[in-house]
Amino acid sequence: MEEYILQTQGLRYAYDGEKYALQHASLAVRAGERVAVLGSNGAGKSTFFLCLNGVLTPQGGTVSLHGREVGAKERNLLREHVGIVFQNADDQIIASTVQAEVSFGPMNLRLPKEEVRRRVDRAVDYMALEAFRTRPPHYLSGGEKKRVSIADIIAMESEVILFDEPAASLDPAGTCMLEDVLRRLTEEGKTLLISTHDMDFAFRWADRAVVFCEGEVIADGTPLNVFRDDEIIERARLRRPAMLDVFESLSRRGLVPRDAACPKTPVELERLLENHRVD
Numbered sequence: 001m002e003e004y005i006l007q008t009q010g011l012r013y014a015y016d017g018e019k020y021a022l023q024h025a026s027l028a029v030r031a032g033e034r035v036a037v038l039g040s041n042g043a044g045k046s047t048f049f050l051c052l053n054g055v056l057t058p059q060g061g062t063v064s065l066h067g068r069e070v071g072a073k074e075r076n077l078l079r080e081h082v083g084i085v086f087q088n089a090d091d092q093i094i095a096s097t098v099q100a101e102v103s104f105g106p107m108n109l110r111l112p113k114e115e116v117r118r119r120v121d122r123a124v125d126y127m128a129l130e131a132f133r134t135r136p137p138h139y140l141s142g143g144e145k146k147r148v149s150i151a152d153i154i155a156m157e158s159e160v161i162l163f164d165e166p167a168a169s170l171d172p173a174g175t176c177m178l179e180d181v182l183r184r185l186t187e188e189g190k191t192l193l194i195s196t197h198d199m200d201f202a203f204r205w206a207d208r209a210v211v212f213c214e215g216e217v218i219a220d221g222t223p224l225n226v227f228r229d230d231e232i233i234e235r236a237r238l239r240r241p242a243m244l245d246v247f248e249s250l251s252r253r254g255l256v257p258r259d260a261a262c263p264k265t266p267v268e269l270e271r272l273l274e275n276h277r278v279d
Contacts (some may be wrong), residue, residue, distance in 0.1 A: 029193065037195040143170045147171055204265050
């Protein structure tokens with residue numbers, strides 16, 4: 001039986017006894033996967049992440065780490081192994097300087113001072129924050145705060161990292177930096193789950209797409225298969241990636257090989273067209 005790094009079975013959660021934000025949400029994630037978590041606002045994505053990280057205790061169902069069920073009294077175990085970058089950086093930042101903010105998590109793990117220093121230096125370098133070390137994070141721009149909140153989690157060296165709309169507040173340069181950070185984390189073997197409304201990013205980045213609707217997982221597969229399912233797209237109120245629409249339009253016109261795989265980026269599409277020129 002295959003062991004998953006993180007697994008949920010039948011998660012349920014309701015805020016203030018109202019309608020369930022999560023109901024019967026089940027998911028199994030392997031080490032090193034890149035998972036795009038999709039769905040409209042209110043679909044349950046953020047609540048799901050908070051349950052995975054131990055911020056919220058599910059009112060039904062289970063969360064397991066490396067095949068072992070994590071009980072309500074063991075939520076700190078999830079926080080040690082599963083990091084989360086919140087959509088709103090102000091919900092995460094608490095310290096008076098960037099240096100203190102990034103060191104807060106490792107210090108709470110009661111690590112030796114030298115290890116804390118090593119982790120902080122690495123996270124600051126990762127997110128290009130050296131010039132901000134002594135500055136109060138609450139006075140930084142939205143994009144700079146986002147970089148600090150990501151550095152927080154990098155310093156924790158979590159096995160699994162959850163990103164809730166990580167591109168929010170980032171300008172184009174910041175978005176490029178984020179994608180480079182995600183690439184580096186993947187190369188280090190981290191398991192990444194990203195909640196996003198950017199279907200083009202999800203299509204080109206993820207190994208796997210998971211779709212939430214009304215608190216349930218309604219689709220789970222490769223991005224290509226998920227985005228080609230018109231029923232799922234309509235039900236979850238998503239849109240197809242532009243690259244998929246362009247590729248299928250070219251295919252109908254015979255401008256790409258019949259057996260060609262759908263490119264995920266403009267560069268891949270350009271290479272495909274160069275290798276299949278029609279005279």
